[in-house]
Amino acid sequence: MKDSINVKWTDGMSFETEIDGYKISVDAKEEFGGQGKGPRPKPLMMMALAGCTGMDVVSILNKMRVNFDDFNVIVDAELTDEHPKHYRKMHLIYKFKGENLPLDKIEKAITLSQENYCGVSASYKKAMEITYEIKIN
């Protein structure tokens, strides 16, 4: 199986592509010639991880018939001091709001995602430390 994208330089430091029919742009910070046309590319790595594991967890909790009102995945990423600066650690906070939420099932869903389902986590684990915690209400 393969994935493929064609990323086009637009002007200045900005690039755009289409993924699954959706346009995504990136741009540099203003101090590096950016013109405010999109986010920086590196933090997209955090969204790839949060989206991937978040969808797993929603899908597993749906199957377990666990209902929640709100669910956020916060990603705190630490960069190396040395160049090229890259993420040396990502810490995930899985944050739920809802009534009578079952911690054991939520823990199970997250463990399944981190150990068996999430392909982004599987890649990142080879490159950096991945840790997580759960917060309910």
Added chain:
Amino acid sequence: MKDSINVKWTDGMSFETEIDGYKISVDAKEEFGGQGKGPRPKPLMMMALAGCTGMDVVSILNKMRVNFDDFNVIVDAELTDEHPKHYRKMHLIYKFKGENLPLDKIEKAITLSQENYCGVSASYKKAMEITYEIKIN
């Protein structure tokens, strides 16, 4: 140095966040409960890499006073057969259009990005094979 994002579950399988003030959404494929609200999260990994190295190359070529008309970065990524399916290889095609483009300077710019500047590449190299080629005109 740290980067941080807060990724909110919206509904179904979709999540959104803000990076540098820009809203980014992700959603699952329809067959996995997606409702067409954004791209899948995993391919964002390809855009992070293309944007990161693309900006390096533009910046270095600007300093070398190399002008080009068009510049694309194509990313072909191969997924593992085993679960969780994750990228085992990304191949980049740096594609330029322009008059009298100096291959040696373009090669130098790309090598500098891949070896010294691009933090996304630095991470991914620990997790998968990264290869590239250059196409001019």
